[in-house]
Amino acid sequence: MKKPEFENSVKTSNHKELAESSKILSCFQCGTCTGTCPSGRYTSLNVRRIVKDSVKKDISDELELWMCTTCYNCQERCPRGIKVTDAILHLRSEAVKKGKILPAHRKVCGFLIETGHAIPIDDAHSAIREKIGLAVPETVHKYPEALREVKKILKSTGFDELVKE
Ligand code: SF4
Numbered sequence: 001m002k003k004p005e006f007e008n009s010v011k012t013s014n015h016k017e018l019a020e021s022s023k024i025l026s027c028f029q030c031g032t033c034t035g036t037c038p039s040g041r042y043t044s045l046n047v048r049r050i051v052k053d054s055v056k057k058d059i060s061d062e063l064e065l066w067m068c069t070t071c072y073n074c075q076e077r078c079p080r081g082i083k084v085t086d087a088i089l090h091l092r093s094e095a096v097k098k099g100k101i102l103p104a105h106r107k108v109c110g111f112l113i114e115t116g117h118a119i120p121i122d123d124a125h126s127a128i129r130e131k132i133g134l135a136v137p138e139t140v141h142k143y144p145e146a147l148r149e150v151k152k153i154l155k156s157t158g159f160d161e162l163v164k165e
């Protein structure tokens with residue numbers, strides 16, 4: 001049986017890996033993902049198009065890749081059971097390996113390396129938490145000595161090198 005045209009156009013090993021893990025090639029472009037995407041209502045993100053283009057070409061340069069909030073609506077509702085959000089995360093990872101990442105996301109990575117939290121809890125928010133009876137979270141905020149281990153993991157996995165300016 002002749003393969004669908006877009007399947008023949010899966011170019012790189014990264015794309016092949018993405019296709020196998022996410023079932024992205026079974027997309028029939030119904031648009032349910034786009035219709036259910038909260039981010040797409042306010043930004044230029046068109047997740048249906050991302051899915052379509054990602055099997056045909058390198059889309060590492062596309063700003064829209066970073067507009068997804070990873071809410072998983074699209075993944076939950078795709079009638080083909082495609083792991084849409086996971087595919088976006090995979091595409092982002094590939095973009096980062098090519099040095100392509102938005103400044104705000106790089107900054108968040110920096111916070112993680114420095115503090116063990118992507119969004120550290122500052123003094124103002126600590127005060128609010130205390131006021132409403134929320135305990136210190138079970139993270140490096142409560143166990144500061146664990147930060148050394150977090151840094152060790154981020155270094156040994158090459159994460160720090162990957163996201164540095
Ligand atoms: S909902 Fe699924 S099948 Fe429909 S366009 Fe999106 S990814 Fe493709």
Ligand code: SF4
Binds near residue numbers: 033040047073085
């Ligand atoms: S996971 Fe991303 S692409 Fe999917 S619906 Fe949520 S914001 Fe949109």
